[in-house]
Amino acid sequence: MIRIGILGYGNLGKGVESAIRQNPDMELAAVFTRRNPENIKVRTEGTKVLGAEELERMQDAIDVLILCGGSATDLPVQTPRYAAMYNVVDSFDTHAKIPEHFAAVDSAAKGAGKVGVISCGWDPGMFSLNRLYANCVLPQGHDYTFWGKGVSQGHSDAVRRIEGVKDCRQYTIPVPEALDAVRSGSNPELSTRQKHTRECFVVAEEGADLQRIEEEIKTMPNYFADYDTTVHFITEEEMKRDHSGLPHGGCVIRTGNTGWEQENSHVIEYSLKLDSNPEFTGSVIAAYARAAYRMNQEGMSGAKTVFDIAPAYLSAESGDYLRAHLL
Amino acid sequence: MIRIGILGYGNLGKGVESAIRQNPDMELAAVFTRRNPENIKVRTEGTKVLGAEELERMQDAIDVLILCGGSATDLPVQTPRYAAMYNVVDSFDTHAKIPEHFAAVDSAAKGAGKVGVISCGWDPGMFSLNRLYANCVLPQGHDYTFWGKGVSQGHSDAVRRIEGVKDCRQYTIPVPEALDAVRSGSNPELSTRQKHTRECFVVAEEGADLQRIEEEIKTMPNYFADYDTTVHFITEEEMKRDHSGLPHGGCVIRTGNTGWEQENSHVIEYSLKLDSNPEFTGSVIAAYARAAYRMNQEGMSGAKTVFDIAPAYLSAESGDYLRAHLL
Numbered sequence: 001m002i003r004i005g006i007l008g009y010g011n012l013g014k015g016v017e018s019a020i021r022q023n024p025d026m027e028l029a030a031v032f033t034r035r036n037p038e039n040i041k042v043r044t045e046g047t048k049v050l051g052a053e054e055l056e057r058m059q060d061a062i063d064v065l066i067l068c069g070g071s072a073t074d075l076p077v078q079t080p081r082y083a084a085m086y087n088v089v090d091s092f093d094t095h096a097k098i099p100e101h102f103a104a105v106d107s108a109a110k111g112a113g114k115v116g117v118i119s120c121g122w123d124p125g126m127f128s129l130n131r132l133y134a135n136c137v138l139p140q141g142h143d144y145t146f147w148g149k150g151v152s153q154g155h156s157d158a159v160r161r162i163e164g165v166k167d168c169r170q171y172t173i174p175v176p177e178a179l180d181a182v183r184s185g186s187n188p189e190l191s192t193r194q195k196h197t198r199e200c201f202v203v204a205e206e207g208a209d210l211q212r213i214e215e216e217i218k219t220m221p222n223y224f225a226d227y228d229t230t231v232h233f234i235t236e237e238e239m240k241r242d243h244s245g246l247p248h249g250g251c252v253i254r255t256g257n258t259g260w261e262q263e264n265s266h267v268i269e270y271s272l273k274l275d276s277n278p279e280f281t282g283s284v285i286a287a288y289a290r291a292a293y294r295m296n297q298e299g300m301s302g303a304k305t306v307f308d309i310a311p312a313y314l315s316a317e318s319g320d321y322l323r324a325h326l327l
Numbered sequence: 328m329i330r331i332g333i334l335g336y337g338n339l340g341k342g343v344e345s346a347i348r349q350n351p352d353m354e355l356a357a358v359f360t361r362r363n364p365e366n367i368k369v370r371t372e373g374t375k376v377l378g379a380e381e382l383e384r385m386q387d388a389i390d391v392l393i394l395c396g397g398s399a400t401d402l403p404v405q406t407p408r409y410a411a412m413y414n415v416v417d418s419f420d421t422h423a424k425i426p427e428h429f430a431a432v433d434s435a436a437k438g439a440g441k442v443g444v445i446s447c448g449w450d451p452g453m454f455s456l457n458r459l460y461a462n463c464v465l466p467q468g469h470d471y472t473f474w475g476k477g478v479s480q481g482h483s484d485a486v487r488r489i490e491g492v493k494d495c496r497q498y499t500i501p502v503p504e505a506l507d508a509v510r511s512g513s514n515p516e517l518s519t520r521q522k523h524t525r526e527c528f529v530v531a532e533e534g535a536d537l538q539r540i541e542e543e544i545k546t547m548p549n550y551f552a553d554y555d556t557t558v559h560f561i562t563e564e565e566m567k568r569d570h571s572g573l574p575h576g577g578c579v580i581r582t583g584n585t586g587w588e589q590e591n592s593h594v595i596e597y598s599l600k601l602d603s604n605p606e607f608t609g610s611v612i613a614a615y616a617r618a619a620y621r622m623n624q625e626g627m628s629g630a631k632t633v634f635d636i637a638p639a640y641l642s643a644e645s646g647d648y649l650r651a652h653l654l
Contacts, residue, residue: 018587022466043587098650119654126460128654129638130597133453135653136614136641137607139349245591258610260345260370264602270457271598273512275591280464283585287463307639307649311456314463322634323425326462327446327455 002293003029003061004286005086007052007078008068009040011246012091015282016066017044023286025316029062030054059085064289066090076101083109083116083303087292089285091121098124106303115292116303121281122272123147127252129306130270134254138266141256142187146174146195150248150277158223159200162216164208167236169243171199174250185255185265198229201243203236248277287314329620330356330388331613332413334379334405335395336367338573339418342609343393344371350613352643356389357381386412391616393417403428410436410443410630414619416612418448425451433630442619443630448608449599450474454579456633457597461581465593468583469514473506473522475499477575477604485550486527489543491535494563496570498526501577512582512592525556528570530563575604614641 004020006013009031020026021044030048033040037049050058055065065086067078071094079090083105092101098119109116119125123145131143152172159168178195181188200217204210214231217224234242251271258264274280288306291313295304312319331347333340336358347353348371357375360367364376377385382392392413394405398421406417410432419428425446436443446452450472458470479499486495505522508515527544531537541558544551561569578598585591601607615633618640622631639646 014587015585018585021587022585095654098654099647102650124654126464126595129460131653132638132642132649133456136617136638137453137611139610258342258345258349258603258606260341260348264606266602266607267598267600268453269596269598271594271596273510273594275593276585279585279591280593283466284464290463305650305654307646307654308637310635310637311459311463312634315459319634320426322459323429323632326458327422327425327451327632327634 002026002290003063004289005030005032005055005058005062005065006068007032007055007065007082008074009033009042009049010068011278012282012285013066013068014043015276015279016068016285017042017282018279019283019286020044022283023290023316026286026290030058032065055082055085062086063293064089066285066289076104079116079118080104080108083114084112085114087115087289087296089117089120089289089292091125091281091285092119093121093124095124102303102305110302113296113301115296115301117288117292117305117309118303119305120285120288122274122284123250125281125284125306126272127250127270130252130268131254132307134252134256134268134270138254138256138258138268140258140262141254141266144182144190144253144255145250146179146182146253147250148172148174148196148248150250150274151243151246153246155198155200155223158220159202159217162213164205164213165202166205167203167239169201169239171201173197173199179251182253182255183267183269185267187255192226193228196227198224198227200229200231201234201239202231203239204233245275246277247275248280249273290314290316329353329617330390331616332357332359332382332385332389332392333395334359334382334392334409335401336360336369336376337395338605339609339612340393340395341370342603342606343395343612344369344609345606346610346613347371349610350617350643353613353617357385359392382409382412389413390620391416393612393616403431406443406445407431407435410441411439412441414442414616414623416444416447416616416619418452418608418612419446420448420451422451429630429632437629440623440628442623442628444615444619444632444636445630446632447612447615449601449611450577452608452611452633453599454577454597457579457595458581459634461579461583461595461597465581465583465585465595467589468581468593471509471517471580471582472577473501473509473580474577475501475523475575477577477601478570478573479525480573482525482527482550485547486529486544489540491532491540492529493532494530494566496528496566498528500524500526506578509580509582510594510596512594514582519553520555523554525551525554527556527558528561528566529558530566531560572602573604574602575607576600617641617643 155170482497
């Protein structure tokens with residue numbers, strides 16, 4: 001049994017917990033929190049909830065620690081820190097800061113003889129893998145990534161900070177015509193606006209100026225100004241009834257040519273339709289926790305991304321089984 | 328420069344040759360043939376064509392030898408034989424015999440300190456990878472593989488062996504309703520007949536009994552009897568004009584559930600639309616030739632499949648570059 005620890009019991013931590021339940025070679029050894037452990041009730045029977053400070057002395061009870069904090073402030077500190085004590089997996093997704101995060105985790109993990117898998121999930125994660133494989137197989141081509149239809153938490157939060165907004169759910173939606181053009185192999189150059197639209201469902205406070213809220217959303221720099229955005233005002237009941245899930249998804253497409261004169265074209269597409277973004281991310285992380293454990297058992301150490309991990313490490317099955325059944 | 332040798336200059340060998348041209352860190356060192364080398368003209372300027380027997384003494388000039396023979400009789404002999412002298416890559420695709428092929432290549436390659444990558448292409452190959460990743464990420468789910476629309480060479484050959492048939496091109500076509508049902512996440516159980524149809528374009532000899540030919544095709548065991556098959560008789564000119572390409576493709580879909588009560592469903596789909604089956608296969612093989620070379624440079628040896636090879640080995644770029652640009 002691979003003994004897993006989870007640090008942080010939000011949506012992602014709960015997703016990881018569910019995933020562990022589906023993997024018979026894993027058990028949830030403990031959940032760690034920076035809140036008061038007494039206020040947290042986990043669903044896995046018999047699993048302890050402990051304060052994060054207990055991690056200083058749990059090395060004998062945990063094979064892989066999964067870090068379920070946020071990329072902005074939690075993971076840059078937590079992942080290097082705990083990679084010096086445990087095999088770890090995180091879902092660090094601030095693309096621009098991945099190089100420095102990798103370097104910090106690499107140094108800590110190598111020093112401790114542990115494996116630290118960073119940036120694991122679906123983007124970065126499964127989408128990254130597909131970008132890499134497709135680029136290697138079709139060196140001459142074009143890459144496209146579309147997200148959605150799905151809930152963007154960052155954009156929902158940004159709208160919630162507007163005065164007069166009680167709640168918001170923001171959906172990112174690929175433009176169907178853009179998708180069709182890419183799939184046709186015509187290699188279109190697409191602007192931000194041409195690739196995605198944004199749709200906001202907003203619960204406003206009573207008496208709020210709806211026109212001002214809509215205007216503030218649509219002109220918000222970075223988040224909405226470069227997109228065609230639709231705003232719907234709804235009631236709290238409608239929000240709860242119609243928008244309580246966290247669906248997401250998208251696709252990675254590479255089109256490219258082969259042949260002596262590049263006369264033949266090809267389309268590689270990887271797509272995800274996810275009912276629950278955090279549960280799917282948690283499932284990817286669970287598979288990579290197995291890989292981290294197995295690679296460390298074989299003596300490897302240091303920071304790894306999905307690019308550095310041979311696919312067979314993700315599976316509980318033997319090489320013989322995989323070759324016979326999945327190859 | 329990675330110096331590549333090709334054994335066998337048919338459609339696949341030519342596809343590999345084109346792929347090498349797209350990879351600036353590779354060069355085609357020589358083409359080897361069991362035919363008379365004087366009768367073969369390769370497109371890469373300055374590349375020698377040599378008899379296969381020359382492979383006994385070319386170890387200093389070739390880093391990776393790509394075996395482009397057939398799975399029925401060529402590769403079971405060639406791959407173990409040459410894995411004892413070179414890093415090799417093949418596209419062995421007789422699924423039932425992969426375990427024994429792997430064992431034979433593993434033993435030869437380990438003895439020689441070389442890497443032998445077997446069963447490389449898109450199925451087995453990229454499709455296998457996607458089956459494995461999706462199974463690890465969604466342990467509770469269902470797998471589906473659809474092929475086509477595309478030309479099946481084996482089925483085309485089978486029809487050509489019927490008396491009175493001069494030429495045939497057989498297309499395998501996924502049933503759209505089956506694809507829709509799978510993508511909906513309803514986990515349908517699908518029979519062979521429900522998943523694919525087959526379409527044959529046949530050039531008959533003058534005076535041949537067309538009704539008998541059609542009957543023989545449709546009732547041919549293993550190849551056609553379990554499918555709904557359509558037969559069209561066409562002229563040689565039409566064959567040349569409309570059916571000279573070798574397109575193929577298909578998709579691998581896994582649907583599965585997550586959540587404490589498995590309440591959320593997910594669809595992972597990987598699809599390929601290929602103008603040229605042998606050129607795409609050749610492109611996959613070229614990327615894995617790079618991996619074979621690099622893994623061997625790091626001291627690894629033995630038989631490998633796509634499951635055993637970390638994705639980063641396929642790329643000519645550094646880990647830093649990949650993390651910054653593709654993760």
